[in-house]
Ligand SMILES: NC(=O)C1=CN([C@@H]2O[C@H](COP(=O)(O)OP(=O)(O)OC[C@H]3O[C@@H](n4cnc5c(N)ncnc54)[C@H](O)[C@@H]3O)[C@@H](O)[C@H]2O)C=CC1
């Protein structure tokens with residue numbers, strides 16, 4: 001039985017995971033962490049990890065970049081692996097997570113779905129061919145109106161996986177309104193749309209001369225992320241220190 005601390009337990013993702021784990025015989029939440037105590041759960045909820053006196057095999061984090069230091073301190077002190085799903089982390093926080101992975105296992109992924117993680121591999125293969133053919137690359141992401149960070153962590157992760165095969169030579173362009181200028185060849189445009197209850201859409205556009213190829217992933221429910229996070233938690237419990245991602249889980 002994998003014992004889980006759910007950080008952000010009373011948020012949208014925390015509650016989807018809470019519901020899914022009620023039916024799971026191999027994993028359970030032993031404690032929740034949230035600054036919001038409005039929801040009653042069948043496990044104890046603490047405001048911060050500093051107050052949590054319950055140990056677990058792994059922490060799943062779907063919360064906020066705020067309070068990130070508490071998460072890192074707890075993981076280091078209690079040697080508890082982290083499935084890090086929160087997006088919108090600063091560069092300093094990402095470096096801190098990488099340093100922590102020398103001491104304890106950390107699995108960081110901006111998107112826990114099978115679809116997006118498969119798309120990343122497909123994009124790398126497509127980029128190698130299409131960039132030589134002169135195609136420009138643009139990413140458009142759409143999310144619900146409650147989302148705090150923009151662009152999405154997934155859009156950035158897709159751009160990073162494309163840029164990896166381009167020797168990281170491409171710059172990210174988030175705002176074309178600032179300058180009256182044509183697009184640079186070595187850039188990836190990233191645009192964010194926010195509205196309603198859109199769960200998550202990511203479109204990667206390769207635009208060439210007289211032809212366009214579009215790769216699109218649509219999330220129809222948050223369960224795809226929750227299932228991936230639970231699978232990742234079971235995988236990470238008891239693992240050696242190191243930095244992991246969903247490719248280690250999915251294979
Ligand atoms: N990696 C992935 O596949 C996915 C990542 N996400 C990311 O997960 C995060 C959470 O998403 P949602 O559940 O939709 O947000 P949400 O706003 O519904 O939930 C966040 C929860 O964290 C709590 N929280 C905020 N600051 C806290 C702190 N300092 N300590 C303890 N609890 C705190 C809030 O009270 C709230 O209950 C976001 O960064 C989002 O982008 C969301 C979906 C999928």
Ligand SMILES: O=C(O)C1=N[C@H](C(=O)O)C[C@H](O)C1
Pocket residue numbers: 087110111143147151152153154155199200201
């Ligand atoms: O906030 C969300 O909802 C989501 N956030 C992640 C991101 O920023 O990429 C993953 C998913 O798209 C949903």
